[in-house]
Amino acid sequence: KNEVEQSPQNLTAQEGEFITINCSYSVGISALHWLQQHPGGGIVSLFMLSSGKKKHGRLIATINIQEKHSSLHITASHPRDSAVYICAVNSGNTPLVFGKGTRLSVIA
Amino acid sequence: DTEVTQTPKHLVMGMTNKKSLKCEQHMGHRAMYWYKQKAKKPPELMFVYSYEKLSINESVPSRFSPECPNSSLLNLHLHALQPEDSALYLCASSPPTPDRGGYTFGSGTRLTVV
Numbered sequence: 020k021n022e023v024e025q026s027p028q029n030l031t032a033q034e035g036e037f038i039t040i041n042c043s044y045s046v047g048i049s050a051l052h053w054l055q056q057h058p059g060g061g062i063v064s065l066f067m068l069s070s071g072k073k074k075h076g077r078l079i080a081t082i083n084i085q086e087k088h089s090s091l092h093i094t095a096s097h098p099r100d101s102a103v104y105i106c107a108v109n110s111g112n113t114p115l116v117f118g119k120g121t122r123l124s125v126i127a
Numbered sequence: 128d129t130e131v132t133q134t135p136k137h138l139v140m141g142m143t144n145k146k147s148l149k150c151e152q153h154m155g156h157r158a159m160y161w162y163k164q165k166a167k168k169p170p171e172l173m174f175v176y177s178y179e180k181l182s183i184n185e186s187v188p189s190r191f192s193p194e195c196p197n198s199s200l201l202n203l204h205l206h207a208l209q210p211e212d213s214a215l216y217l218c219a220s221s222p223p224t225p226d227r228g229g230y231t232f233g234s235g236t237r238l239t240v241v
Contacts, residue, residue, distance in 0.1 A: 052229055061133075061234030062170070062217060105169060112224060114160065114183065117169035 021046040025106050025118035032125050038093040040121045042106030045087065052115065053080050053091045054105040062105070065091070096125045128153040133218050133233035141241055142208060148236045150201040150218030156231070159201040161193060162217040164235070170217055176201060177223065208240045 022045040032038050042051070053065040066073050066080040068089065073080050077096075082089040093100055106118040131152045140146050150159065158177050162170035175183035176195040184193075190212075192204040201218055218233040 050229070054232075059237075062219075062232035064229050064231060067229035112177075114172050114175055115230065119169055 021048065021108055021110065021116045023106055023108055023116055023118040025104075025121050027121060028119065029122045030124070032096050032123070034097060034125055034127045036096050036125075038096050038100075038123065038125075040091045040104050040106075040123070042089045042091070042118055043087055044106075044108050044116075046110065047084075047087075048108040048110050050109055051082055051089050052107045052109075053089075054107060056103045056105060056120075058102075065104075093123075098125045098127050101125050129231065131218055131220055131231050131233035133216075133236050135236060136234065137237050137239075139239045139241060140205065140208065142210075144208075145204070145206045147205065148203040148216055148218075148238075150203075150233055151199055152220045152231065153199055154220065154231065155198075156220035157198060157223045158221045159195065160219040160221075160230075161201070161203050162219065164215040164217055174203075205238075208238075210240050213239045 068082045079092040103120040107115040161173040164170045174193045194202040
């Protein structure tokens, strides 16, 4: 079974800072997902990656398949970015394997 | 329609009650999932339906009974629950293979068992 490790577990940033959250996994995958969950809320899918880099607004996700590593970057962070960010992977038709999440707090 | 809709959003039930959670999607996704999430933990997979057939049951107690009446609907029937079953229950859907797109999650049902 794939093991997904995220770092850091908790992160506090000042508004405007550039933020990086890291994810590594142990076994080859079909796709890696970055998910966002606000307190008490449901989960929103931010990105699905199988190679390279994707950008959506202030969010950028990259993946290095050879190194089994992905990063999620947030530029010009804002208090509304405060949430838990979860990395999850799947291989073929297997269900998602989740990391434990990174709890981000952005302070104005 | 690009959403997964879950009802109800909140549910309080006694240990002798029978209730059902509902999940609906109209994206043509043929895989649907139930997850249980406790506070400050990642979601835990409970059940997977693929093409309306149960394909994965993660050793979930029989007091949770899933049902997939058609390709758009997924139910979770609850009976004789315990207080430790209180959690956020999330439904998700996806295309049958990852190359056809990612997962869509519902906003969840927050269940409290008293």
